Amino acid sequence: MQKPSKLAQIPQIRFAGFTDPWERRKLGEVADIVGGGTPSTAISEYWDGDIDWYAPAEISDQIFVNSSQRKITTEGLINSSAKILPVGTILFTSRAGIGKTAILAKESCTNQGFQSIIPHKKELDSYFIFSRTEELKRYGETVGAGSTFVEVSGKQMSNMNLMMPSLAEQTKIGELFANLDNLITLHQRKVEKLQKIKKSCLQNLFPQNNQNTPKIRFKNFSDEWVENKYKNIGQCLSGGTLSYEDLDKNGIYKCILYGELYTRYDYIIKNIVFRTNKLGNKVIKNDILFPQSTTVDAMSLISPACMNDDEAQTSGVFAIRPHKNIDGNFITYYTKGNFYQRNKLAKNAQGLTIVHLYYQSIKDETILIPNLAEQCKISDFFSKLDKLITLQQRKVEKLKNIKKALLNKMFI
Template sequence: MTEQINLVPKRRFKEFQNTPDWEQRKLKEIVDLLKDGTHGTHKDGNDAFLLSAKNIKNGQIIIDELIDRKISSEDYNSIFKNYKLVDQDLLITIVGTIGQTALYMDTTSKLAFQRSVAIIRGNQDVNQNFLKSTVDSNYVQKQLKQSASMSAQAGVYLGDLEKLTITIPELSEQIKIGNFFKQLDRYITLHQRKLEKTEALKSAYLSEMFPAEGENEPKRRFAGFTQAWEQRKLGDVIDGLYNGQTPSRFRDDFWNGNINWLSSGELNRSIVKTASEQITEAGQADANLRIVPKNTFVMAITGLEAAGTRGNCGILGIDTTLNQSCMAIFPNKKLLSTQFLFQWYKMVGEDYGIRFTQGTKQQSYNAEIIKDLDICLPKVEEQLKISQFLSEMDNLINLQQRKLEKLQNIKKAYLNEMFV
């Protein structure tokens, strides 16, 4: 005898706890429209945006008016010859980053989509807010990832979308769930925009509180500071540099000790509070490693051809040894503040990592290159004032980031418990 599966979510609104179980359906059975965007090539124009999967992010349609392409009204009308986007159509990415969703609003700018985005319009038995949330759920996302992995190219075909298993309750419960996630998404979006606004504000301050290239005074200064900044080589204002090594991986007695060992992948452009690996005293002695004290500035010096590594740095919040991909810098305290060095390098690190590194396939710094980097400095008193202000902004950004991550984790938990 086959065991019957109860299609009931772990978490349910009280008024629906005694209502019928949910019903499993194929997506094609509950939609009036399921299609992908245009497959054609279109000339640049000035009428409507032609967007792709990269424009669907964090539950929103993201349009950059300076970068995103526009097409002509003729091409736009040709794309929508047989159908029109309507309010609440569900958009889902099916090429590249799979499974990102957003609801189209009829107040959105005039736009069309390339084939990397599919359009889903539920029938009268389906609430679109619920449909978006159920597609966001772990159960449906796993189906999408599985379909993508079976394709010759990284993508999901319309035929795969049609076969998605969707579990739905009665319409009244769908509406309740859909509205719940709609409000939660609005709250997350509000915090996302708040974070982006603070990050943009800090970026604006950075551009005004440091001199432009070729100049020796910034646009914005704290009261009481009027002296011109001085152009120096970094090597002239530091006491030393140090980068580490890796103890032999073939010696078990060198690893899993109680001495922190840090790699550049753990530099987070903030305070580094943990190291993922530890070594023993024997490992430290074998690689001739010194322990770098907390409050030291450390920067990534290898693998800088990768955008995610280039410009990486941090302030140590722990005592630790380093591997060969990290360089610790020890400022002359009479000339250079560690916190100012940190804020300065966060600003220039991406650019310097492109302009001044060496290597063919792998881009890297060495000690001599680092010493030869240009840095424009005020007196230490002004450095401290600037770095304190920017550190306070960093703290605010980190706080807002943690709040946003908490909300996102809450949503993930609800998605896991409120769908089957």
């Protein structure tokens, strides 16, 4: 790629070999804008055919689409405003959430919630215009009108002004973003696969229902797990009264607010962000922190996290300081990650608008615990798995940031 001088008619970054200025064109000059329609739902002969028929709700994060949820017959197509759209058409939702896009990988049609873009073969590259989804969305939201819901018309989309290079340069840019999107998708799938593995392990490495041992165990561990109560795990500590007003980026104490157990920290607390000069309730490494309230639901409230940092001040939580034969990370993964155990504690939550959890309510609930060596083996496994998931998520974020930067510099 070369970096040309910044002129109004050329982007900041271009591929080598392209020097001609971009031209201002209306979208309707380089593509046909086609709406859709819905056959009568009262006539069964119009439905359950072999023609794909898309509704806006089906368009989300996918790039290509090749099969709709509902399909219509040839009779349904003829007796409605729906039109067959060729492969390479950009589906563009025009109401009830303007600007969701996808590329047709198979001839299809849509309902009236679209103004689809059919590129002229010698003037517009499909992936080039698809890569400008955010620009199309902003335009649609700006010019759209309506009292019940905002909608953008085909005529309005046709009048959209765009800076356009030659088809050869469009194709080159489209190929770049297609490859980048494929790479992002690849890493996202790796994240999803790891998350599925973790979800399965959280159910199978801990006992379910009336089992005394889990379905899957690490080698060399065969002893029965021993039933215990949360009150026997360790000492209960009450939370402090810190608030956002008490935060100070130059404060001498690290601090954790209860809301961070839902947003910042998952199972493990480390790399603490907030600081304060005010004392709350001191927690140390291996302490298990439980948030005491939420406005969501009881299951969400069961979101403990274990301290893996040396110490911090807390607020809005109660904590359990485990005895020496208890691994706090193990208790956290078991309590929050295992559906059976989490659900058992959630039944003790109180309140409707604001749901509360108190130590006194869960202290007599039971939990099965193996010896310390097996506890540590299990928690270490999940800790390493979490690190691997985080690594893959960072790769996805890095690629998305690269894409965002290129979108800003490769288009006008």
